[in-house]
Amino acid sequence: MSETVSAVHVAPGELTPPSANQGLLEVFRRRYLLKLLVRREISARYQGSFLGLMWSYINPLSQFFLYWFVMGYILNLHKNVENFAVHIFAGLIVVHFFTETFAAGTRSIVRNKALVKKMAMPREMFPVASMLVSLYHVGPQLVILVIACLFYGWMPDPGGVLAVLLALGIIMLLGTALALLFAAANVFFRDFGSAVGILTHFVRFGVPMIYPYSLVDERFGGHTTAYLSNPIADAVLLMQRAFWIGTTQHPAEMARTNLPPNLFQLGALAVVACFVLLLIGQMVFTRLQNRIPERLQ
Amino acid sequence: MTASIVAENVSKTFTLRYHRTFKQMTVAMVKGHDVSDDFKALDDVSFTIEQGESIGLMGLNGSGKSTMLKLINGIMRPDGGTVLTRGRIAGLIATGAGFHPQLTGRENVYLNAAILGMSEAETRRKFDEIVDFADIGRHLDAPVGNYSSGMFARLGFSVAIHVDSDIFLADEVLAVGDRPFKRKCMEKMEEIRTSGRTLLYVSHAAGSVRKMCDRVIVLEKGRVGFDGDVDEGIRYLKYDDDNTENEPDEDDTEDMDDDLGADI
Numbered sequence: 001m002s003e004t005v006s007a008v009h010v011a012p013g014e015l016t017p018p019s020a021n022q023g024l025l026e027v028f029r030r031r032y033l034l035k036l037l038v039r040r041e042i043s044a045r046y047q048g049s050f051l052g053l054m055w056s057y058i059n060p061l062s063q064f065f066l067y068w069f070v071m072g073y074i075l076n077l078h079k080n081v082e083n084f085a086v087h088i089f090a091g092l093i094v095v096h097f098f099t100e101t102f103a104a105g106t107r108s109i110v111r112n113k114a115l116v117k118k119m120a121m122p123r124e125m126f127p128v129a130s131m132l133v134s135l136y137h138v139g140p141q142l143v144i145l146v147i148a149c150l151f152y153g154w155m156p157d158p159g160g161v162l163a164v165l166l167a168l169g170i171i172m173l174l175g176t177a178l179a180l181l182f183a184a185a186n187v188f189f190r191d192f193g194s195a196v197g198i199l200t201h202f203v204r205f206g207v208p209m210i211y212p213y214s215l216v217d218e219r220f221g222g223h224t225t226a227y228l229s230n231p232i233a234d235a236v237l238l239m240q241r242a243f244w245i246g247t248t249q250h251p252a253e254m255a256r257t258n259l260p261p262n263l264f265q266l267g268a269l270a271v272v273a274c275f276v277l278l279l280i281g282q283m284v285f286t287r288l289q290n291r292i293p294e295r296l297q
Numbered sequence: 298m299t300a301s302i303v304a305e306n307v308s309k310t311f312t313l314r315y316h317r318t319f320k321q322m323t324v325a326m327v328k329g330h331d332v333s334d335d336f337k338a339l340d341d342v343s344f345t346i347e348q349g350e351s352i353g354l355m356g357l358n359g360s361g362k363s364t365m366l367k368l369i370n371g372i373m374r375p376d377g378g379t380v381l382t383r384g385r386i387a388g389l390i391a392t393g394a395g396f397h398p399q400l401t402g403r404e405n406v407y408l409n410a411a412i413l414g415m416s417e418a419e420t421r422r423k424f425d426e427i428v429d430f431a432d433i434g435r436h437l438d439a440p441v442g443n444y445s446s447g448m449f450a451r452l453g454f455s456v457a458i459h460v461d462s463d464i465f466l467a468d469e470v471l472a473v474g475d476r477p478f479k480r481k482c483m484e485k486m487e488e489i490r491t492s493g494r495t496l497l498y499v500s501h502a503a504g505s506v507r508k509m510c511d512r513v514i515v516l517e518k519g520r521v522g523f524d525g526d527v528d529e530g531i532r533y534l535k536y537d538d539d540n541t542e543n544e545p546d547e548d549d550t551e552d553m554d555d556d557l558g559a560d561i
């Protein structure tokens with residue numbers, strides 16, 4: 001047995017529990033790692049497919065044409081809703097942002113199990129990275145929308161900018177919150193991953209995207225509180241306020257009939273509610289994640 | 298002396314799940330079988346490791362060595378008791394590195410280093426050294442999913458060893474990899490040891506434990522069976538009755554039959 005005399009090495013700091021779990025705050029403290037994971041996600045989301053990243057645009061565009069044709073042409077909403085294409089697309093951008101975040105975020109931990117099982121790191125990284133990748137795809141879609149709107153004589157206004165920021169903020173918070181909850185739950189029962197597909201259907205039909213808000217108001221006889229308590233519906237309405245309203249002939253009249261009167265108040269409330277949901281998501285995630293590494297096969 | 302790793306009454310319970318689907322669960326419940334079955338992979342484990350000590354963590358397969366390292370590393374948290382550590386931790390657990398199979402070796406080096414807490418500049422500075430040590434040639438730009446288990450381990454070990462850590466965990470690192478690489482690894486670990494960093498070395502090879510460690514902890518079915526002198530520890534395990542002592546390198550082949558690429 002060799003008795004080597006060791007050099008003195010002084011480890012810094014205090015004795016601490018080694019689990020690198022400091023939640024979402026830690027995620028944003030380690031931005032370099034987050035950047036690498038986001039980059040990886042972007043290249044991996046459509047890995048092994050020929051069209052690759054183009055799927056991120058084919059997907060929403062095909063939905064757009066489907067709704068445009070079925071709702072607009074067959075159900076004849078083109079007649080009733082001015083610039084119906086803009087109406088659909090403005091909503092679709094945030095709806096697609098949400099469904100992508102939700103779906104990819106839910107799978108994120110299982111998909112990265114090679115890392116989760118072997119490395120100590122804040123696991124919130126993965127759902128957050130999924131959200132950021134989805135956000136990254138929103139950019140080009142917004143550009144297309146703005147160009148289309150300009151053709152209709154739309155001009156940007158400060159209220160519209162605020163509306164877009166609120167809408168994106170709502171989806172970022174809500175998407176991350178649900179991605180956290182479902183990503184953790186999906187480790188224990190893959191059923192949660194399958195449930196996401198169904199939930200996204202509800203989302204698509206539960207927002208004023210392929211039908212105007214005026215119809216909802218009419219059907220419910222003004223009792224729209226339940227409908228409007230859906231943050232995604234609020235986000236879609238904010239998008240309509242920012243883009244679609246400005247493209248119509250009589251914006252003031254359109255806003256009166258097709259937007260709730262207290263839209264910005266609703267938006268702000270939705271941001272707060274989604275933030276609270278995110279805190280809850282973090283709490284549940286922290287509880288569940290104790291057992292995540294051992295459950296990943 | 299300052300404590301580097303302190304484990305106090307640590308326990309970790311795993312669930313052996315017999316029934317996974319709704320149908321299986323209902324059938325089991327109707328028949329009155331257990332729906333789940335818990336067992337303790339670690340049971341009331343306590344020890345203190347001082348800064349600069351090198352410890353041989355030994356025990357039969359399934360005795361809880363890798364689980365203990367996962368708790369020390371922070372991958373898992375104990376169900377009971379506490380684990381406390383001081384400083385940065387790097388190392389390899391259960392032979393494999395935390396690599397993403399679809400990413401190339403190069404991308405994985407950056408990702409792995411970032412997870413271990415290295416900055417971009419630091420990684421770039423050490424990159425050539427890491428690649429040289431791993432010596433995987435042109436495969437650096439191929440997805441690591443296609444690597445042989447030896448190459449996989451080499452790259453993982455190389456990243457881990459180049460992190461400026463205060464604690465280094467080596468879990469059966471020599472189980473895969475050819476003999477020249479094993480020798481290089483032993484040299485590196487010797488370096489870690491003499492630099493005064495804490496080394497926690499898991500191995501079934503009595504020879505290399507004798508060479509590397511100044512204390513042995515033996516786990517037996519999740520409990521500390523022995524904690525103390527190296528030779529006594531090896532005798533305790535009855536690992537010394539094979540006459541391989543004059544040829545420590547040969548000893549390492551014992552590791553070969555251990556879980557090669559297994560994840561536990």
Ligand SMILES: Nc1ncnc2c1ncn2[C@@H]1O[C@H](COP(=O)(O)OP(=O)(O)O)[C@@H](O)[C@H]1O
Nearest residue numbers: 294311312338357358359360361362363364561
């Ligand atoms: N994720 C897990 N789920 C259930 N049992 C596990 C899990 N990981 C390890 N075990 C069990 O815990 C025990 C200790 O495992 P491990 O620490 O890997 O042993 P060692 O590294 O000493 O060979 C083994 O019986 C193993 O089957």
Ligand SMILES: [Mg+2]
Nearest residue numbers: 362363391561
């Ligand atoms: Mg092991």
